[in-house]
Amino acid sequence: MDLLRSLPLGLYLEQPQTWLHKLDPRVKLAWLMSFLLAPLLANPLWRLFLVVVLVLLTLIAMIPFRVWRQQMAWLLMLGFFVFLLTAIAPDGLSAEQQPRLPANELAFAQQPATPATAQRPIWLDPRRWLTRDSVDANGERQSEQQPNQQALTESLPQPTAYNYVLFKQKPFLVTRRSLDLGVRVSTLLFTLIYSTNLFLLTTAPEEITAGLETLMRPLRRLNWPVTEIVLTLTLSLRFIPLVLEEVQNLIRSVRTRAINWKKLGFRGAIQVWMLIAERLLENLLLRAEQIASAMKVRGFTSPNQHRVQWHQLRLCRGDWLALLALLGLWGARLIWGSEVS
Template sequence: MDLLRSLPLGLYLEQPQTWLHKIDPRVKFAWLMSFLTSYTFATNEWRLLLVAVLIIVTLVARIPQRVWKQQMVWLLMLSFFVFIITAASPDGLGIDYQPRLPTNEQVFTQPSTTNTTQPISKAIINNQKYSYTLFQAGPVKVTRRSLDLAVRLSTILFTVIYSTNLYLLTTAPEEITSGIESLMQPLRRLKLPVTEITLTLTLSLRFIPLVLEEVQNLIRSVMTRAINWKKLGLKGAVKLWMIVAERLLENLLLRAEQMANAMMVRGFTSPNGHRVVWHDLRLQARDWLAIAALTLFWGVRVVSGNRF
């Protein structure tokens, strides 16, 4: 099992360089925030559209299939199971549902004496019967509210995880920190440590592969010892995994200490005194095209994507 390949969370794809890699990190960050915020108070159609857009962008960008196939399939399966479980679960409304139309429908079919009420009676007759319960088979009951909650939960699960991963996949950690630092420049007037915050973010992004590597090594060490889990029992298994978790924490603290010592040996005193300009952030023609598409994105969201 190789976690760095089967679970590429937070890893940057260096090759091949797609058109998503070449877009300015600030523009991509704006797109990411748009995906995460436009979901609020949106219709279910808009939420499903966000999922479709993410899948289409992945295919159009020509990202290697080995990178996204397994991850997208597992995430879609997880979202599907969340959808099924939520739709079949109780909706939380402890009330008795009554039909919209009365039991005696002959009142609506009687001819009216005045011309003003005739269109109203025809509209009532032509209306389809409303039902709050969409499907019911034994204990399984799907209502309009449970279906709405299922769509909301499953789509937000896919959108949040996959949009963030796609951003990290096509943007180098140095580009992310440079872009965020550029966007946070106005906060310097409030005497906020912008450079220190971006440095911490850079170290955190660089630390993700180290965490996966340590977890992978510990799992392999447990598997190579051919432990008989049946003889251990529940108490023994919990005790063993607690020892593994303790060892993992010790290894991560050791890695962090090694990283700090390496910075001190190189004479690092403060982020402002040892700044390294990784990228020259300039908006190109493709960036302005992405900004125009983002403007159109929010225009469609405001016009037709509001839930209320």
């Protein structure tokens, strides 16, 4: 198992250089924030549209298939199972669903104002002598038109095709609310993870920090340590592959020892994994100490005095086109993507 290939989290694709690599990091950061904020208060169709846009961006950018096939497949599978479980789960509405109008509306409208128990006998009500009703065993008349009215009411078509329950087959029940929740959760999960991974895949850590430093310059007036924050972010992004490498080496070392987990039992397995976690923490602290020592030897005592400018940020023609496309995306979001209340 190679974690650096199966889980390309936070890794930068150096070759080949696609048109996404050549965009300004500030523009890509604006697109990333748009993908993270656009699903908020959006309808399900817009959320699905964002998923399609991310997949099309990956295909149009001509990123190698070996880079994104496994992660996209796992994310799509995870999103599908989350959608399926959320759709068939209870929607959380405790109110019972009842029709707005009674089932027999015509008969309900012609009911007498007085209760049936207080209705007077027919021989005491002269207004009912001329009606064409039948007399029951108790001496009270019953209307002959009631069955016809009930049949007429049942044959009336529904005014709309709305139905709250979309699928009902015991033990599964899919309602409009549960289906909407399933689309929301699954698409949001895919959008958050894959948009961030696509941004890190096509943007070098130094470009990310340079773009953030440019955007955070106004905070220096508030005495914020912008340079220290940017340097810490650069080191943390560079440290992610080292963490994956250490985890991979420890897993390989455990496999080579051919440990019989059945004989160890539950407590023995817990002890072994605790030792592995302790060893992982020691290795990571050792790597961090080595990086700090290397920076001290090279004279990096303070980020303000020893600054290295890796990239010259400048908006080009492609960046302006990307910004115009971003404005079009937000215009479409405000027109068609808003959630209908």
